Amino acid sequence: GQNIDQPTEMTATEGAIVQINCTYQTSGFNGLFWYQQHAGEAPTFLSYNVLDGLEEKGRFSSFLSRSKGYSYLLLKELQMKDSASYLCAVRDRSDSWGKFQFGAGTQVVVTP
């Protein structure tokens, strides 16, 4: 299985930048995903990385280093609506069904 670690909570100011780190251990890496989950709502897909490097999508970017078992989600120009939990998930090649293993999530609190 995979061990996935991410910080429990981060606080940042509106307009600032926050970087959420995720480290993982897996026997056969086959993709890393970031989801956003607002309180009381369903998680929604943010990004997918399978190759090393940075994927940019508007104010959000996701980075992957497979050799280090490391990813980060970068949130720029923070807005109050970005207050949410951010879930890191990993897929393992040994799993023929393509299931995801989720981390516990990082609660981001954006303050005025």
Add this chain to the structure above:
Amino acid sequence: DVKVTQSSRYLVKRTGEKVFLECVQDMDHENMFWYRQDPGLGLRLIYFSYDVKMKEKGDIPEGYSVSREKKERFSLILESASTNQTSMYLCATKPRTDSTEAFFGQGTRLTVV
């Protein structure tokens, strides 16, 4: 628009009751999943189904069973509810096994008293 619908947002049941949680999708997706979400533990996979009448155990199947008689509907069954099954239950779907994006329902917050 993708739609995954869970039958109830909030549910309160008594210990020992049989509980059914329903999930319906309108996207003709092959894969469907049931997770529970608890503070500090994240999402943990209970069961999943890769096709009609097919099911596989996830990481924490004990105390649960599932049913998928039709492609669009995936039911989670708690045979005899216990207080440690109080949790948020999330249903998710994917088009196929190799698909990258999963789509989640709104969740059912179940309280067992």
